[in-house]
Amino acid sequence: DQQVKQNSPSLSVQEGRISILNCDYTNSMFDYFLWYKKYPAEGPTFLISISSIKDKNEDGRFTVFLNKSAKHLSLHIVPSQPGDSAVYFCAANYGGSQGNLIFGKGTKLSVKP
């Protein structure tokens, strides 16, 4: 049973516009969430994280929103750039999980010039 779901396998956006990547989770114990970006033949690169005590966290062009009641989080990239084209993974964990990140299956973002 998938505890972290990214229902859109792919997303295409025009350069300069907003990219919104979505993620849903089922486990109420999750209290820490992360987004990673992955290019082919490389390991995932950490982008941004959010604790369940917050509903928003910003870092430059990247903002993550968390809606605990809906068990939903989203990553906003504004403005999108061609270099943002990659696979984005949502991940979650909880206290006591000790090194075990639960990942979604990823969304491939394509930003067109």
Next chain:
Amino acid sequence: KAGVTQTPRYLIKTRGQQVTLSCSPISGHRSVSWYQQTPGQGLQFLFEYFSETQRNKGNFPGRFSGRQFSNSRSEMNVSTLELGDSALYLCASSLEGHHTDTQYFGPGTRLTVL
């Protein structure tokens, strides 16, 4: 600081053989986690080591094992390889392995089993 390094980057083995993969964490990081990435299953947690002890283990058969050395470097071993073990194996390091510690990933080892 140097990032997480993994060796080798690519490996080809045949069924029934065994393989050992190596991971060097970021300096000062004491926790190392291993993940398997396949097209069908995505990224799945294998195990986590801290202070030379396995603290957590995912749902993989006993053919998958690991260890950690006193300098925090880690190895994982897969015995009696099967075709389905073909995957990208990723290791990640974090400071203490607390759930709010960010995990930083290495480039991975691409294992192909023929």
